[in-house]
Each structure stands twice: as C-alpha cells, then as structure tokens.
Amino acid sequence: MSETDQNLLIMEGISKAFPGVQALDDVSLTLKRGEVLCLVGENGAGKSTLMKILTGVDKQDSGRIILDGKDIQAKSPQHAQSLGISTVYQEINLCPNLTVAENILLGQEPHKMGRIDWKKMNALAGETLQNLLGVDIDVTQSLGSYTVAIQQMVAIARALYIESAKMLILDEPTSSLDINETQQLFTVMRKLKDEGVGIIFITHFMGQIYEISDRITVLRNGKLVGTYDTSSITRVELISKMIGRSLAEFEEMTKIKLESSKHIKSDAVLQARDLGLTGSIRPFNLDLHAGEVVGLAGLLGSGRTETASILFGVEKPDTGAINFNGNLVQDYSPLGSIQRGVALCPEDRKAAGIVDDLTVRENIVLAIQANKGWFKYLSLPEQYGIAEKYIKLLNIATPSADQLVKNLSGGNQQKVILARWLATNPQVLILDEPTRGIDVGTKAEIQKLVLSLAEEGMACLFISSELEEVLRTSHRIVVLREREKVAEFVGEVDENTIIQAIAGSES
Amino acid sequence: MNQLTKSSFTWRNITETRLFFPVLALSLILLFDFIFIPGFFAIENRDGNLHGSMIDIFRNGSTVMLLAIGMTLVIATGGVDLSVGATMAIAASVAGILMNPSALKNEVFFVTDTNYTFQPLWVVIAAALIVSIICGLWNGVLVAYMRIQPMVATLILMISGRGIAQLITNGLRVQITYKPYAFIGQGWIILPFSLYIVAILLALTWVMTRKTAIGMFIESVGINFRSSFFSGINEKRIKLLVYTFCGFCAGIAGLVASSNVRTSDANNIGLTTELDAILAVVIGGTSMSGGRFSLLASMVGALVMQAITQSMYAIGVPAFALQAIKSVVVILVILLYSEQVRGFVRGISAPKTEV
Numbered sequence: 080m081s082e083t084d085q086n087l088l089i090m091e092g093i094s095k096a097f098p099g100v101q102a103l104d105d106v107s108l109t110l111k112r113g114e115v116l117c118l119v120g121e122n123g124a125g126k127s128t129l130m131k132i133l134t135g136v137d138k139q140d141s142g143r144i145i146l147d148g149k150d151i152q153a154k155s156p157q158h159a160q161s162l163g164i165s166t167v168y169q170e171i172n173l174c175p176n177l178t179v180a181e182n183i184l185l186g187q188e189p190h191k192m193g194r195i196d197w198k199k200m201n202a203l204a205g206e207t208l209q210n211l212l213g214v215d216i217d218v219t220q221s222l223g224s225y226t227v228a229i230q231q232m233v234a235i236a237r238a239l240y241i242e243s244a245k246m247l248i249l250d251e252p253t254s255s256l257d258i259n260e261t262q263q264l265f266t267v268m269r270k271l272k273d274e275g276v277g278i279i280f281i282t283h284f285m286g287q288i289y290e291i292s293d294r295i296t297v298l299r300n301g302k303l304v305g306t307y308d309t310s311s312i313t314r315v316e317l318i319s320k321m322i323g324r325s326l327a328e329f330e331e332m333t334k335i336k337l338e339s340s341k342h343i344k345s346d347a348v349l350q351a352r353d354l355g356l357t358g359s360i361r362p363f364n365l366d367l368h369a370g371e372v373v374g375l376a377g378l379l380g381s382g383r384t385e386t387a388s389i390l391f392g393v394e395k396p397d398t399g400a401i402n403f404n405g406n407l408v409q410d411y412s413p414l415g416s417i418q419r420g421v422a423l424c425p426e427d428r429k430a431a432g433i434v435d436d437l438t439v440r441e442n443i444v445l446a447i448q449a450n451k452g453w454f455k456y457l458s459l460p461e462q463y464g465i466a467e468k469y470i471k472l473l474n475i476a477t478p479s480a481d482q483l484v485k486n487l488s489g490g491n492q493q494k495v496i497l498a499r500w501l502a503t504n505p506q507v508l509i510l511d512e513p514t515r516g517i518d519v520g521t522k523a524e525i526q527k528l529v530l531s532l533a534e535e536g537m538a539c540l541f542i543s544s545e546l547e548e549v550l551r552t553s554h555r556i557v558v559l560r561e562r563e564k565v566a567e568f569v570g571e572v573d574e575n576t577i578i579q580a581i582a583g584s585e586s
Numbered sequence: 587m588n589q590l591t592k593s594s595f596t597w598r599n600i601t602e603t604r605l606f607f608p609v610l611a612l613s614l615i616l617l618f619d620f621i622f623i624p625g626f627f628a629i630e631n632r633d634g635n636l637h638g639s640m641i642d643i644f645r646n647g648s649t650v651m652l653l654a655i656g657m658t659l660v661i662a663t664g665g666v667d668l669s670v671g672a673t674m675a676i677a678a679s680v681a682g683i684l685m686n687p688s689a690l691k692n693e694v695f696f697v698t699d700t701n702y703t704f705q706p707l708w709v710v711i712a713a714a715l716i717v718s719i720i721c722g723l724w725n726g727v728l729v730a731y732m733r734i735q736p737m738v739a740t741l742i743l744m745i746s747g748r749g750i751a752q753l754i755t756n757g758l759r760v761q762i763t764y765k766p767y768a769f770i771g772q773g774w775i776i777l778p779f780s781l782y783i784v785a786i787l788l789a790l791t792w793v794m795t796r797k798t799a800i801g802m803f804i805e806s807v808g809i810n811f812r813s814s815f816f817s818g819i820n821e822k823r824i825k826l827l828v829y830t831f832c833g834f835c836a837g838i839a840g841l842v843a844s845s846n847v848r849t850s851d852a853n854n855i856g857l858t859t860e861l862d863a864i865l866a867v868v869i870g871g872t873s874m875s876g877g878r879f880s881l882l883a884s885m886v887g888a889l890v891m892q893a894i895t896q897s898m899y900a901i902g903v904p905a906f907a908l909q910a911i912k913s914v915v916v917i918l919v920i921l922l923y924s925e926q927v928r929g930f931v932r933g934i935s936a937p938k939t940e941v
Contacts, residue, residue, distance in 0.1 A: 456798045
C-alpha cells in the first residue's frame with residue numbers, strides 16, 4: 080500500500096470562528112486505515128468543534144476534508160453517516176424502551192410484504208453484535224435492561240451497521256464505564272482496527288490513551304500542537320503539550336503578583352478540614368487567606384469542579400467541616416454561602432451561570448437580590464446604579480444595561496457573571512474556569528482582575544485547565560489527581576514540577 | 587454608553603413589546619365584529635349601569651382572567667396547573683354548603699328567603715379561599731418538593747378535585763339563593779362587580795411580582811433554574827408560592843362562577859376552563875417553557891378567548907358547534923405568533939437606514 084492509500088481521512092487547514100472566539104485555527108489531521116487516533120486537549124481546545132465539522136453539524140470557514148481520496152463536505156450527521164463516518168456520542172442517544180434489535184436497525188428495518196420482518200431483524204441484529212463485536216445477548220430484550228457498557232456496544236453496533244462505515248468517532252465513550260466494561264470496549268476497538276476501520280477516540284484518561292492508541296493529535300486553544308506516535312511521547316511531555324505555556328505577558332503578571340503577595344493575611348478566611356464527599360472528592364485540607372490567589376491544577380475529571388462545588392455548598396460533604404472566619408459552617412447551600420461571603424463562578428457558563436433571557440442588569444443584581452430576599456427589593460435606579468458601575472468597571476461591551484444577556488459574546492457573558500458575584504462583595508471568590516471559551520485579550524483582563532481583587536483583600540480560588548494561566552495568577556498552587564489533593568506548592572514553582580505532580584507516579 | 591436607559595416610542599418599539607401581538611389579535615376579532623355584527627359596540631345605560639356586548643366580553647371573561655393571573659406565574663416558572671377548574675368546583679362547593687347545609691342531611695331544602703344564610707358572608711368567602719389555597723399548596727408541594735412533573739402533579743387534583751367537591755356537598759347540587767353572595771358574579775356598580783375583583787387581584791399581583799423581587803425570581807427560575815440555584819435563589823419556595831397563589835386565584839374564580847349560575851354544581855363549574863386559562867396565557871405571549879411573563883398580556887389573551895366565544899354566539903353559531911369554531915380561530919391567532927408573521931412585522935417596522 081502506498082502512503083496516500085494508507086490515509087483514510089485527511090482534514091486540511093480547518094478554520095472555524097464563532098462570534099468572539101476563533102474555535103479552530105488552521106487545524107490539520109490525518110487518520111490511517113486500521114489505526115486508533117487519540118484526539119486530546121483540554122476543554123475549549125476545539126476537539127468537539129473539529130468533530131462537529133467532520134460529521135456535518137457545523138461547517139468550517141475554510142479548509143478541506145478528504146475521505147478515501149475524495150473531497151467531501153458533510154451537510155448533516157445523516158449525510159456524514161452515508162459517507163461512511165459513524166459517530167458514537169458521549170451520552171448514549173438510543174431508546175432504552177425499545178429492544179436491542181430495534182435500536183440497532185431503527186430506520187433500516189428489513190421488510191417483508193410491506194411489514195417489518197421481525198424474525199429477520201432479530202437475526203440480523205444478533206449477527207451484527209456477534210460478528211462485529213463478539214457480544215452475545217438476547218436482542219429481543221429492551222435496551223434499558225442492559226448495563227451501560229452493553230448499551231454503549233449497541234450504540235457502536237448501530238454506528239457500524241451502516242454498511243459503508245469506513246471510520247468511527249468515539250467521543251468520550253468510557254466516561255460512564257467501569258474498568259471491565261472499558262476493557263470490553265477496547266477489545267472491540269482492536270477487532271475493528273484489524274478489519275481496517277479507522278477510529279478517532281476522544282478521551283481525557285491518560286491510561287486509556289496509552290493503552291489503545293497508535294497516534295495522538297493534540298489541540299490547544301483551537302490550534303494544532305502536533306501529532307505524535309504514542310510510543311515516542313511520555314506522559315509528562317504529552318500533558319505539557321496539552322496545557323502548554325507561553326511567555327507572553329508573563330513578566331508583567333509576575334511583577335503584579337509579587338507586589339500583591341505582600342498583602343496576604345496570615346489568618347485563613349476559610350479553612351477546610353478533612354472535607355470530602357464519597358464519589359466526588361477524597362477528604363482534603365485547604366486554607367484560603369485574604370489577599371491570596373490559590374490555583375487549582377489538575378486534569379479534567381481530577382476533582383477541580385467538585386472541590387469548588389463542595390466549598391460553595393452546592394453539595395453537602397459527608398466528612399469533615401469548613402470553618403469560615405472561625406465559625407463552623409452549618410448551612411451548606413448556595414444561599415448560605417452567599418450570606419457568609421463566598422461566591423462561585425461556575426464552570427458551565429451556559430447551564431449554571433447566565434440566565435439568558437434576562438437583561439444584563441437583572442443578571443448582575445440576581446445574587447445580591449437573592450441574598451436580600453423577596454421583599455427588600457432593590458429599586459430600579461439602584462439596580463441600574465449597580466449594573467452600570469460593573470459594566471464600567473469590568474468593561475463589559477453591551478449597548479445598554481437592558482440588553483438581553485444571550486445577545487452578548489461569551490467573554491462579556493462571563494464578565495456579567497463575575498459582576499454578579501463581585502456585587503455581593505464576597506470575601507472568598509471561587510472561579511471555576513473563568514476564561515474558558517474566551518478570546519485571549521479578555522483572558523488576560525480577567526487574570527489581572529483576579530490579582531487586583533486579591534490585592535484588595537479578597538481570597539480567590541482560581542481553577543483552570545490551562546497550567547500557564549494557573550501559574551501566572553496564583554500565589555499558591557494545589558494539585559489534584561484522580562479526585563484527590565496530591566500536592567501543594569507555595570511561591571515560584573517550576574512548571575515541570577507541577578506537571579510531574581499532575582501526571583503522577585507512572586511518569 | 588451614557589444613555590443606557592434611554593427609550594423612545596417608535597413604531598419599532600411598539601411592535602417589540604409583549605402586548606403588541608395579543609392586542610393585534612384582539613383588534614382583528616373586534617374588527618370582524620364591527621363589520622359583521624351590527625350593534626356589537628353599542629353600550630346602553632340601564633339605571634346607571636352599563637350593558638352591551640363589549641361589557642359582556644369583560645363580564646363573562648372574568649373567570650378566565652382570574653385564572654390566567656395565577657396561571658401566568660405558574661407557566662412562567664416552566665410549569666402548568668391543570669387543576670384550577672377542579673379547585674373552582676371545590677371552592678364553590680365549600681361556599682355552597684356553608685350557606686345552605688341541608689345537603690349534608692341528605693335532603694334538598696329549598697331556601698326561599700333570599701336573605702337566609704347559614705354562615706355570614708365573610709366566613710363563606712374566607713373558608714372557600716382557604717380551602718383553595720390548600721389545594722394550591724398541595725400542588726406546590728408535589729411539584730417543588732417531591733419533584734413530580736407539573737402536568738402529572740396537577741392532573742391528580744384535576745381528576746380527584748371534582749370528586750372531593752361532590753363529597754363536600756354530599757353528592758347534591760346546592761342551590762345558592764343568598765342575595766349578597768349572588769352580587770359577586772351578578773352585581774353591577776356601573777360596570778359588572780366581577781370586573782372590580784379582577785382589577786384588584788391584577789393590581790395586587792402586579793405589585794407582588796414587580797415591586798418585590800418575586801417577579802424576577804420567577805422569571806429566572808423559569809429560564810434557567812440551575813443558574814438561579816447557583817445564584818442563591820430558593821427555587822422550591824418560588825414554585826410553592828406560585829402554585830399556592832394559583833390555587834387562591836382559582837378559589838376566587840370559583841366564587842364568581844358559582845355566584846353567576848346560583849348553584850354549586852361540582853360537575854360543571856370550571857369544566858375545561860383550565861384549558862382556556864392556559865390558552866389565554868399562551869396568547870399573551872408567555873412561553874410554555876417558562877421565562878418572561880406579562881400579566882397584562884395574559885389579560886388581553888383571556889379577552890381574546892372570550893371575544894371569540896361572544897362573536898360566535900352573536901353571528902349565530904349554535905352552542906354545540908362553538909368549540910369546533912373556536913379551535914379554528916385559536917389556530918389562526920396562534921399562527922399570528924409564528925416566526926414568519928413576526929419577521930414580516932419586523933420587516934415593516936425596521937429602520938430603513940440600518941445597515
């Protein structure tokens with residue numbers, strides 16, 4: 080086989096911009112026949128956008144896609160499927176109340192005299208599962224009665240039943256599987272590989288990347304970092320490529336940071352002792368001081384968000400306790416936290432941050448008003464006063480305070496949420512991925528803002544999947560791995576030390 | 587940036603307001619009446635009280651308007667209350683039995699004295715309203731604290747409510763003859779008395795939602811309850827409040843309706859009016875998935891519903907065919923709200939200079 084013949088899929092120079100964000104910038108990717116290619120990168124790196132373009136959900140601004148030597152442009156997921164690109168999504172999107180056979184053959188049932196030929200259908204489904212995946216189950220049972228792993232297999236069987244399936248995209252299929260189930264899936268993937276199917280595998284589990292993949296393509300901030308043979312790159316190298324580091328603006332930030340570190344108070348505002356929740360985060364100790372920015376580093380799924388939500392009282396811990404200004408915390412709820420003076424900018428801006436159909440003004444005053452209760456209503460002039468103060472302070476680009484938040488760009492929405500929390504005048508500010516999906520300029524703005532807030536006496540907990548950002552903004556860095564606090568570094572730390580801590584012993 | 591709060595009254599601003607489409611729908615129906623029904627707009631003065639088809643629209647629409655006030659808040663949180671019709675029947679039964687308890691002794695005792703009542707009027711009204719508030723609380727607890735889907739949760743009371751109403755009156759219809767009670771639905775002080783009830787309840791609700799933070803919280807919960815939760819809003823308490831309030835509104839509507847027909851007819855009072863109330867809110871432009879609401883627009887929505895009924899009667903559509911004709915008109919009204927029509931109106935009203 081010649082070199083060009085080996086390449087099943089070539090994506091060349093793909094670019095895609097969303098309002099306010101360059102999601103993909105000149106990204107290229109190749110997939111060979113019979114290989115597993117891992118696509119890795121932190122949140123917002125552009126993995127899902129790239130896959131959406133491939134499967135016809137979005138259309139690229141520029142660049143071309145070649146499948147099997149032919150230029151293609153999928154117009155819809157259905158079209159992509161007919162071209163031979165099958166996808167299994169993270170959430171299983173099958174019908175649990177239908178039988179396994181119905182799920183596999185939905186929309187392409189065999190017919191006999193105008194009616195569905197059930198016998199043939201069940202036989203076909205059974206064969207597909209048996210031959211392709213080596214799974215032997217009763218296909219006439221409803222899908223919901225099987226484990227998640229089997230359901231995942233059925234989803235794959237459905238994806239592969241399309242007769243022309245040349246390649247398969249698996250988008251984080253293992254996040255809901257246990258170890259045995261994952262192994263079962265890997266066996267199937269190896270079998271498919273031997274049959275010449277190309278597989279793009281998206282995951283954030285390091286162990287799995289090294290176990291199953293042949294090559295790894297790394298994306299960061301919408302740009303291609305590179306493609307590497309799995310055997311030739313170490314874990315530490317891979318992680319540093321994923322989270323990256325650039326020296327731009329670093330000097331200036333270091334100066335501000337050094338200056339602000341003089342203002343750190345010695346007494347802790349918030350003390351967490353043995354705080355933990357089964358299945359969410361192992362017990363940990365953490366002190367937050369006024370005037371200090373503490374960075375939380377770790378890979379996706381390492382327990383960063385869980386730490387934030389337990390400190391804010393979204394979930395009630397089952398071990399340990401929090402002391403706030405010397406008082407033991409009793410009331411674990413967002414409202415209780417706001418009343419104490421703790422604020423959380425949640426990770427998922429769309430789902431847990433903005434209220435998109437309300438105006439900028441209403442979004443900004445929401446938390447302050449919740450704190451005041453139903454009847455101590457802020458008058459409209461007061462509301463405009465608060466809103467306009469923060470619009471100016473944070474430089475929010477909006478035509479007016481009465482603009483609906485959904486009409487703003489991502490960066491400005493994030494600023495509105497920040498404003499909501501700053502308006503409550505918190506002592507502790509927890510920021511979970513405050514710069515995700517935001518353009519570079521606004522990112523730097525927010526980083527500086529965090530430092531200046533600390534300088535004014537706020538205790539900040541800064542969570543980010545970008546290590547450079549954490550390094551740049553934090554006085555102290557806490558490292559999480561596999562839902563456990565594993566290390567804490569004070570002062571200037573070498574990036575590699577932290578990467579070692581993130582990667583763990585196996586490096 | 588300095589003129590953040592500036593507003594102006596251009597044609598474009600008018601078409602963007604929530605009231606535009608409901609008022610347009612109402613105007614179109616009234617225009618139809620104006621052309622095809624002579625004397626539809628005539629208002630006559632009888633002993634200082636005003637009567638006429640237009641007044642009838644308001645008077646007959648008052649039950650749906652009362653229900654729509656509570657329903658607007660429930661729908662704004664992303665829920666729905668199917669039990670308001672049944673709650674009306676329960677309130678009517680409680681009121682009826684307190685004025686004429688003969689049904690409890692299994693005998694139908696016709697009161698001929700129009701000044702006779704077993705309990706004073708304020709007790710009758712208070713008891714009926716307290717019972718309907720309890721009905722609302724029940725719905726609220728099921729939806730907010732037990733996390734049952736609103737449609738299922740309120741369906742329970744919708745079905746069982748009429749049975750409960752029958753139990754209260756021992757399965758008999760109670761004739762209501764007490765004159766002061768009849769005034770609630772049939773009285774006239776220049777305008778029909780029920781209209782004053784609607785106006786007062788509307789004003790109170792407006793103050794409750796727009797002069798406190800409750801309105802903003804209701805909208806916030808309806809649009810994105812996770813964000814609201816993270817912002818410290820007690821979403822459960824908001825839901826409990828709106829369902830309870832909706833029960834209260836249904837109670838008032840039940841009093842008006844029973845006073846109107848002079849009987850506590852558990853089988854027919856408020857029958858299918860929950861659907862009219864929901865439609866009124868929808869015509870008022872509040873999304874069934876929750877979010878922004880306008881009480882005034884819901885009132886116009888209720889008037890649209892009643893105007894349709896009234897016009898159909900006026901042009902001689904027989905009562906049995908009314909529902910079918912009504913549904914056709916409702917479809918036409920809802921079509922007014924489609925993206926195509928909205929885009930068309932926007933196209934007319936868009937500033938020509940905009941690039």
